[in-house]
Amino acid sequence: MTLFVGQACAQTEADNTRISAEQFQEKVDETPGVVIDVRTQEEYNQGHLAMVDDHLDLLNGDFEASLDSLNKEKTYYLYCRTGNRSGQAVELMKENGFKNVYNIGGFQDLVNAGIESSK
Numbered sequence: 001m002t003l004f005v006g007q008a009c010a011q012t013e014a015d016n017t018r019i020s021a022e023q024f025q026e027k028v029d030e031t032p033g034v035v036i037d038v039r040t041q042e043e044y045n046q047g048h049l050a051m052v053d054d055h056l057d058l059l060n061g062d063f064e065a066s067l068d069s070l071n072k073e074k075t076y077y078l079y080c081r082t083g084n085r086s087g088q089a090v091e092l093m094k095e096n097g098f099k100n101v102y103n104i105g106g107f108q109d110l111v112n113a114g115i116e117s118s119k
Contacts, residue, residue, distance in 0.1 A: 017090045017103050021113030024077060024104040033075030033100070038063055038089045039107070043081060048107070050116040058085045067096050075100040082106040 019027060028035075028051075037048050038058040048055070056063040058080070070076070076093065078086040083105040093101045104110065111117045 017094075017101060018083070018087065019102050019104055021105060021110045021115060024102070024110070025113065025115065027102070028077060031075050031100075033077050033102075034070075035077045035079075035104075036063075036089075037107075038078055038080045038085050043107075045119070047111075047117050047119050049079070049110060050118040058089050063089055064092060067093065070098070072096075072098050075102075077102050077104045079104045079107055079110060081108075083109075 034053045035049060035051050036054045036056055037044055037052050038056060039048075040057055040059060041055075044055050044057075054066075056066050058064075070093075076098065078089050078093075078101065080086040080089075083103060086103045086105065090101045090103045107117075
């Protein structure tokens with residue numbers, strides 16, 4: 001029973017930070033923030049959101065190394081290829097005292113929802 005409750009709490013917490021492309025479009029209009037692509041350089045070079053503010057690769061350590069230089073009071077929107085790495089990055093940010101962080105999912109889903117991309 002305790003294990004189930006723990007999993008339910010973890011799921012609820014994750015749900016609070018994972019938002020859909022449509023929710024992102026609405027939320028970023030209401031609460032502008034910093035959009036960060038956490039994919040590799042190669043993935044980023046193949047295309048990224050036009051509104052991206054920063055590219056900080058989660059896999060090579062760039063993302064974690066940059067945490068101390070980011071303003072914890074700002075709102076952050078993170079994405080990757082599928083939403084997995086951006087979910088990990090959101091958790092890292094939360095562990096480091098960031099409160100307004102959102103996993104907006106995968107690049108292609110965002111583009112398919114009509115969010116502009118560029119190369």
